[in-house]
Amino acid sequence: MRQIVDKIGTILSLYSFERPELGVTELAGELSWPKSTISEILASLARQGFLERTRRGRFRLGWRFFEMNQVLLESTPLVRESRRAMQELVERHGESSHLMVLERHQAVIVEKVQASLAMQILMSRVGLRLPAHCSACGKLLLALRPPDELPELFDNVELKPFTPATITDFGRLESELATIREAGIAYDREEIVPGLTCVAAPIRNDEGKPIAGISVSIPSYRFAGGEQTYVDMVRDAAQRVSRSLGYIET
Numbered sequence: 001m002r003q004i005v006d007k008i009g010t011i012l013s014l015y016s017f018e019r020p021e022l023g024v025t026e027l028a029g030e031l032s033w034p035k036s037t038i039s040e041i042l043a044s045l046a047r048q049g050f051l052e053r054t055r056r057g058r059f060r061l062g063w064r065f066f067e068m069n070q071v072l073l074e075s076t077p078l079v080r081e082s083r084r085a086m087q088e089l090v091e092r093h094g095e096s097s098h099l100m101v102l103e104r105h106q107a108v109i110v111e112k113v114q115a116s117l118a119m120q121i122l123m124s125r126v127g128l129r130l131p132a133h134c135s136a137c138g139k140l141l142l143a144l145r146p147p148d149e150l151p152e153l154f155d156n157v158e159l160k161p162f163t164p165a166t167i168t169d170f171g172r173l174e175s176e177l178a179t180i181r182e183a184g185i186a187y188d189r190e191e192i193v194p195g196l197t198c199v200a201a202p203i204r205n206d207e208g209k210p211i212a213g214i215s216v217s218i219p220s221y222r223f224a225g226g227e228q229t230y231v232d233m234v235r236d237a238a239q240r241v242s243r244s245l246g247y248i249e250t
C-alpha cells in the first residue's frame with residue numbers, strides 16, 4: 001500500500017504550470033516504471049476526479065483538486081488571517097501583497113491580493129514557485145532557518161539569474177541572509193522583475209516559529225522615496241497576523 005501511495009505522490013508532484021498535462025509513455029520514460037502500472041494509477045485517479053483525460057489521451061489535474069484547494073485555503077488560519085491584513089495593505093497603500101511559504105529552496109505563493117492600479121506582476125499567481133534566493137519572502141524565510149541547513153538546501157541547485165541584480169553566488173547569498181536575520185526584514189531589489197522592489201516580514205505561529213512571509217511589491221521609483229514607510233507597514237501587517245495566530249512577542 002505504501003509503495004502505491006508513494007507512486008501516486010511522485011506522479012502528482014510532476015504536475016506544474018510548465019507541465020499541466022502528462023502522458024503514460026512520458027511518465028514511463030521519466031520514472032522507469034512499467035506502462036501498465038502508470039496507466040492503472042492514472043485511470044484510478046481519473047475515475048475519482050483527481051485527474052481528467054484529454055482528447056489526446058493525456059492527463060491533467062481534475063476539479064477535485066480545485067475543490068480541495070478551496071477547502072485548504074478557507075480552513076487554514078494562516079491564509080484566512082493573512083488575507084485580511086493583505087487586503088488592508090492594498091486598500092490603504094495601493095500596492096499588491098503576497099503571502100509565501102518556503103519549500104526547500106523555493107518560495108510558494110499561497111495567497112495574493114492585487115491592487116487595481118498597481119504594477120501588474122506577470123510572474124505572480126497563487127501556486128507559483130519562485131526561487132527563494134531572489135524573492136523577498138524566500139530570502140527572509142531562508143534567513144530564519146538554521147544557517148547550517150543552507151548548504152544542503154542548495155546542494156546541486158543553480159542560483160539562476162533573472163536580472164542583473166539577482167544574487168548568483170552562494171557566499172554572497174549567505175552574507176545577505178545574515179543581514180536579513182539581524183534586521184528581521186528582507187528585500188528583493190529588482191532581482192526577479194526589473195523596476196520592481198519587494199519588502200517582506202515574517203509571520204510566526206504560537207510557538208514563535210516563522211511559518212510564512214508577507215510582502216508588498218512596489219515600483220522601484222516609488223519605493224526610493226518611502227522605504228521606511230513600506231518597511232513599517234509590512235512589518236506591522238506581519239505582526240498583526242502573528243498575534244492572531246497566537247504568537248506573543250517577548
